[in-house]
Amino acid sequence: MEPGDINPWLFQVEPYQGESLSHFLGRFRRANELTPAGLGKAARLGGAIAVGGALPIARWEKFRFNPPPSRQQLEALAKVVGVDADRLEQMLPPTEVGMKIEPIRLCAACYTESPCHKIEWQFKVTQECASHHLRLLSECPNCGARFKVPALWVDGHCERCFLTFAQMASYQKAI
DSSP: OOGGGOOOOOOOOOOOTTBOHHHHHHHHHHHTTOOHHHHHHHTTOTTOOOGGGOOHHHHHHTTOOSSOOOHHHHHHHHHHHTSOHHHHHHTSOOTTSOBOOSSOOBOHHHHHHSOSOBGGGGBTTOOBOTTTOBBOBSBOTTTOOBOOOGGGOSSSBOTTTOOBHHHHGGGOOBO
C-alpha cells in the first residue's frame, strides 16, 4: 500500500440550521485540526487559485464569493466534509440577495439558542433578527471591538474583552 492510498479519517461536523459557510468551515477545520490550505488540499481545491491569489477556503471563510463556488468545487468539498453539496450551497447567500462582507453581524439571542453564525445576518436587506425582532450587533456592546469572521469564532465571546455572545443579548435593542 502506498502512502497516497490512505484516506485520512476526519471527524464529521453537522451543520446548524441557517449556518453560514464561514462558520461551518471554521468548526470543521478546528474539529480536524486543519488550516484553510489543509482543507483545500484535502478537497483538491488547494491548487485552484482564486481571484486575487487567495485559496478558495480562505476566501469563502471571509465571505468572498466573487466568483461564487462552482458546483464542482462544492462537490469536492462535500466529499471531504461529509455534507451534501446541496446543503453546502444553502450556506451561501442567494445570488439575488446582496451581501455585506463587513461588518460581521450577530443576533446574540439567536446565538444563545443555536451557537452559529447565520448567513442571513450578512444580507444587505437584513437589519434585524427575524426571530427575536432585535437589531443585529456589529460590534461588542461592551468594548466596541468588531467581530472577527465567523470561521474564527471558537467560544462565542468577544476576542478583546471576553464578553460572551449570550451576555450581549441583553444589549440588543428591539426594533
